[in-house]
Amino acid sequence: MSTSYETRYASSPEAVKKYNTTELRDEFLIDDLMQKGKVQLTYTHYDRYIAGSAVPVSPLTLEAIDPLKAEYFLERRELGIINVGDAGSVTVDGTSYALGHKDALYIGQGAKEVIFKSEDGDKPAKFYLNSAPAHTSYPTKKVSLAEANKIELGSLETANHRTVSQMIIGGVVTTCQLQMGMTELKTGSVWNTMPAHVHDRRMEVYFYLDVPEGQSVCHFMGQPQETRHIWMQNHEAVISPPWSIHCGSGTSNYTFIWGMAGENLDYGDMDVAKITDLR
Numbered sequence: 001m002s003t004s005y006e007t008r009y010a011s012s013p014e015a016v017k018k019y020n021t022t023e024l025r026d027e028f029l030i031d032d033l034m035q036k037g038k039v040q041l042t043y044t045h046y047d048r049y050i051a052g053s054a055v056p057v058s059p060l061t062l063e064a065i066d067p068l069k070a071e072y073f074l075e076r077r078e079l080g081i082i083n084v085g086d087a088g089s090v091t092v093d094g095t096s097y098a099l100g101h102k103d104a105l106y107i108g109q110g111a112k113e114v115i116f117k118s119e120d121g122d123k124p125a126k127f128y129l130n131s132a133p134a135h136t137s138y139p140t141k142k143v144s145l146a147e148a149n150k151i152e153l154g155s156l157e158t159a160n161h162r163t164v165s166q167m168i169i170g171g172v173v174t175t176c177q178l179q180m181g182m183t184e185l186k187t188g189s190v191w192n193t194m195p196a197h198v199h200d201r202r203m204e205v206y207f208y209l210d211v212p213e214g215q216s217v218c219h220f221m222g223q224p225q226e227t228r229h230i231w232m233q234n235h236e237a238v239i240s241p242p243w244s245i246h247c248g249s250g251t252s253n254y255t256f257i258w259g260m261a262g263e264n265l266d267y268g269d270m271d272v273a274k275i276t277d278l279r
Ligand SMILES: O=C(O)C(=O)C[C@H](O)C(=O)CO
Pocket: 153, 162, 164, 182, 183, 192, 193, 194, 199, 204, 246, 258, 260, 267, 270
């Protein structure tokens, strides 16, 4: 089988307060991504968001998984893809889109056949996938990092100087509810998303990349007054429930891909927590 999946049910903030390290990691950490020759998916019950990966050594087809009860994966869904590996392509109903390192592709609802390929199976493309339910079909579109909407945030003095590249977002691509992008931290900066925020209208998933060998990122989650941490390695993702902050600090600089869906498409709709109020 080249496709496998697991399901994550939603947890309440009251339950999560009592989780030990293992329980916290079992519920929120996704640490089985980027397996060669496989499509690996995590189906969450947070806005029915799916996070996953496809690493084609030979061509891989995106198949409908059982929880969808659909004839094909995108029958009632939209999909965002960002390639974090070497050169590859994604063929959507016969049209091929070449995706280089850090290129993104949005695929609208209704596309029947999606095939992932690497230019060289020995140096595979590594496609990070996010998908959300969709009510209508918008055009499929490729977005390079250069075409993304850029926001410069933070400063070196507060160790959070970073560039947010909004890749799959209104104004760049039209989507039903999916938003995705990539945030790159400058050398010497380690904190992402500080000051931290929640957005009870949307869930979110962070996928960490460019974490140097021997380094890690400590990801923070939980209600602002009741935070917990999860140590993350390169190419691991973490689910953020809508009631949870999501931010991290690394032992070096790194990059992460954020993806979210829910009630609105307003990236700026965030309830920011005062740094000195965090507990
Ligand atoms: O570094 C940041 O700040 C981010 O990238 C924030 C994420 O985009 C986010 O959490 C959006 O809700």
